[in-house]
Amino acid sequence: MTEPKESTASKLTGDTPSAISVIELIGSQAIEWLNRHWTPAHRTKAIPIDAIRYGILQLPIHGVASSKSESVGESVVVCSTAEDRYELHCHGGQAASNAILSCLRDEGIAVKSAIESIFETQADRIVAEATLELLKAKTLRTARILMDQKRGALSLAMAQIDRAIERDDPTEALRIAQELRSWNHVGKHLTSPFDVLLCGPPNVGKSSLLNRILGYRRSIVHDQAGTTRDLLVEETSIEGWPVRLQDSAGIRISGDISDITEKLGVQRAMEASASADLQLILVDPLEGWTEAHQNLLDCKPSQSMLVLTKADLQMAGLSSLPACPCISVSAQTGDGIDVLLKAIARGLVPVEPSESQAVLFTQRQRIALDRQFLG
Ligand SMILES: Nc1nc2c(ncn2[C@@H]2O[C@H](COP(=O)(O)OP(=O)(O)OP(=O)(O)O)[C@@H](O)[C@H]2O)c(=O)[nH]1
Numbered sequence: 563m564t565e566p567k568e569s570t571a572s573k574l575t576g577d578t579p580s581a582i583s584v585i586e587l588i589g590s591q592a593i594e595w596l597n598r599h600w601t602p603a604h605r606t607k608a609i610p611i612d613a614i615r616y617g618i619l620q621l622p623i624h625g626v627a628s629s630k631s632e633s634v635g636e637s638v639v640v641c642s643t644a645e646d647r648y649e650l651h652c653h654g655g656q657a658a659s660n661a662i663l664s665c666l667r668d669e670g671i672a673v674k675s676a677i678e679s680i681f682e683t684q685a686d687r688i689v690a691e692a693t694l695e696l697l698k699a700k701t702l703r704t705a706r707i708l709m710d711q712k713r714g715a716l717s718l719a720m721a722q723i724d725r726a727i728e729r730d731d732p733t734e735a736l737r738i739a740q741e742l743r744s745w746n747h748v749g750k751h752l753t754s755p756f757d758v759l760l761c762g763p764p765n766v767g768k769s770s771l772l773n774r775i776l777g778y779r780r781s782i783v784h785d786q787a788g789t790t791r792d793l794l795v796e797e798t799s800i801e802g803w804p805v806r807l808q809d810s811a812g813i814r815i816s817g818d819i820s821d822i823t824e825k826l827g828v829q830r831a832m833e834a835s836a837s838a839d840l841q842l843i844l845v846d847p848l849e850g851w852t853e854a855h856q857n858l859l860d861c862k863p864s865q866s867m868l869v870l871t872k873a874d875l876q877m878a879g880l881s882s883l884p885a886c887p888c889i890s891v892s893a894q895t896g897d898g899i900d901v902l903l904k905a906i907a908r909g910l911v912p913v914e915p916s917e918s919q920a921v922l923f924t925q926r927q928r929i930a931l932d933r934q935f936l937g
Pocket residue numbers: 763764765766767768769770771782783784785786787788789790791810811812813871872873874875891892893894895
């Protein structure tokens with residue numbers, strides 16, 4: 563005889579104050595507990611699957627109440643989402659959810675964190691991982707891709723690889739794996755941002771452009787060269803992709819630099835250039851293309867974009883620029899900023915995964931796939 567599975571409860575919503583908290587109750591004890599404590603506004607106590615019922619939950623003030631006067635009533639909406647599975651929607655303050663959870667705990671229902679509960683109740687590990695990552699998604703665009711994985715796109719692709727290996731068809735298995743890997747540059751950034759660096763010589767307008775993209779004055783702007791000394795980092799989203807935008811110290815050829823703070827700032831900027839997913843090399847048309855620009859481009863030729871700044875000053879166009887995507891902007895008027903944002907998005911993700919496209923989205927999944935093809 564198999565042991566009956568323990569009944570569990572977990573709070574699905576976070577701990578910050580909100581209008582509503584949601585507690586999930588799973589297992590055979592759930593309905594027994596509801597019948598003891600919950601009085602529906604309807605005459606019937608039945609809660610069919612997918613139905614939504616309003617009622618009052620009578621909770622003990624301290625421990626188990628022996629009379630109604632030692633208990634408090636909480637308005638709760640109960641939904642049954644599957645057999646022996648219920649959601650309780652109560653008031654959002656800590657008091658209501660804590661009272662419900664401690665009553666459940668006192669009456670033998672195991673209270674678990676939402677994460678523990680997701681992994682215990684979801685047989686498909688990838689779907690459980692997608693549920694977790696979805697909680698961290700900051701944009702609709704990335705949430706849409708994770709939602710596809712939660713609905714089974716990646717699990718299906720992994721099952722197809724397993725079946726191909728079983729029927730001794732390594733070519734097909736490898737084809738599916740290569741297709742999956744071709745989306746890794748997107749999958750790695752569904753919850754952690756792309757690094758986009760603004761770099762170039764002093765005074766080209768890096769800080770002004772950062773402020774214009776963010777929409778507020780995050781960085782100090784001044785006509786004195788060498789205003790920004792340290793790396794300044796701010797998270798935002800560009801065309802629905804999460805981005806860590808970095809403003810850097812103006813880069814000059816190190817032989818010209820005597821100030822130690824400036825030297826360290828330039829060093830940081832060069833390190834950031836090496837690790838950036840995309841660098842925007844800013845060029846002031848009045849100053850033109852310099853050796854410092856060339857050094858930055860040489861560091862990352864395929865992940866660089868040139869940005870001609872101060873377009874409002876209407877200086878003569880530059881003729882001797884390297885062959886590289888180039889956009890003209892004015893941080894002062896905003897001209898060209900929309901075009902630049904679209905170009906950044908295209909530079910980071912040239913093609914977006916189509917609907918239901920399988921995408922590996924955790925390090926564990928990428929390693930697991932690689933291991934399948936070792937040996
Ligand atoms: N007319 C005009 N001036 C601009 C524009 N962008 C920046 N500037 C001016 O250029 C000067 C330098 O701007 P910053 O944004 O501080 O330049 P930076 O590249 O961050 O400079 P450092 O931090 O010193 O390396 C300031 O006087 C800005 O007002 C622009 O689009 N149009």
